[in-house]
Amino acid sequence: MERLHQGIHHFQANYFAKNRALFERLASSGxxxxxxxxxxxDSxxxxxxxxxxxxxxxxxxxxVGNIVPDVHRGVVGGVSAxxxxAVEVxxxxxxxxxxxxxxxxLDAMLHPERVQHLPFVRRWLGEAAQLPSLLDERYGHLDGEARMTAAVQENVLLQLENLRSFDFIARRLDAGTISMSGWVFDIPTGRVFDYDPVAEQFFELGGPGPRRSLSNRPPPVSSPPPSR
Ligand SMILES: [Zn+2]
Known part of the structure; x- marks a missing residue:
């Protein structure tokens, strides 16, 4: 905790001092x-x-798990609010x-027995309950890290689909006034991968040279890929 207190002093003496005008503008104009x-x-x-x-x-x-609850499941909570x-106002x-x-x-979704003693986590992860069967269907041949990577990717795509379940987002997507992207941040390399709905693969963003994909996704998903 003491480190965080020191961090506040550091922030005020450095970043804030250099960017005071920005904060003042954000405060006055919103x-x-x-x-x-x-x-x-995840920290x-x-x-x-x-x-x-x-x-x-x-x-x-x-x-936990960058989940977007599907509106049709009837869950109203802080995420939906x-x-x-963000979209309407x-x-x-x-x-x-x-x-x-x-x-x-994702690890907990693939190994639910590990969170049996965590009722709130278990219930929350239930918002992406279709993921394990989707993985079995499409990635039954993968295990270990490869299966985890597939889970991370498919979870992102699932949440993009859930975003569409909000009528105010679906309307703006149809009108072309909002775009949606699915990213995966690879912690050990610092790389960020972006979903390309045409190639149906995640490709590296911002990297030099040829586009690198995160891992090969098997061909077509059962539902249409999310549009941007
Ligand atoms: Zn996480």
Missing amino acids: QRPETLFITCS RVIPELITNAAPGELFIVRN AIEF LQVESVIVCGHTGCGA
Whole structure:
């Protein structure tokens, strides 16, 4: 805790001191973020750091497993409220769902016995209950890390589909006034991969040279890929 207190002093003496005008402007004119960024609560995923975004640029929703509850399941909660506010009030232009490698939530989905003693986690992960059977169907031949990577990717795509279940998002997607992207942050390499709905693969973003894919996804998903 003491380290965090020192961190506040450091922030005020350095970053804040250099960017005082920005904070004053954000305070007087309010926030106008262009992007709703949905990611995992994992402490190793830091949206502003990996995108070099400034204060006021990203409206961030974090939860265990970067899950977007499907509206039709009838769950109303903080995640849905934040999404509604970002889209309907802040009028964000893009939504990014960013999963990450080594995600404990995905590990728990693949091994539910490990979270039997955690009733809230278990219930929350139930929001992505279709994932294990989808993995069995499409990635039955994979195990270990390869299966985890597939789970991370498919979970991101599943959440993009769930975003469409909000009528205010579906309307704006149809009108072409909002875009959706699915990303995966690879912790050990710092690389970020973006889903290409045409190739149906995740390709590296911002990297030099030829596009590298995260891993090969098997051909077509049963449902159409999310549009942007
Ligand atoms: Zn995670």
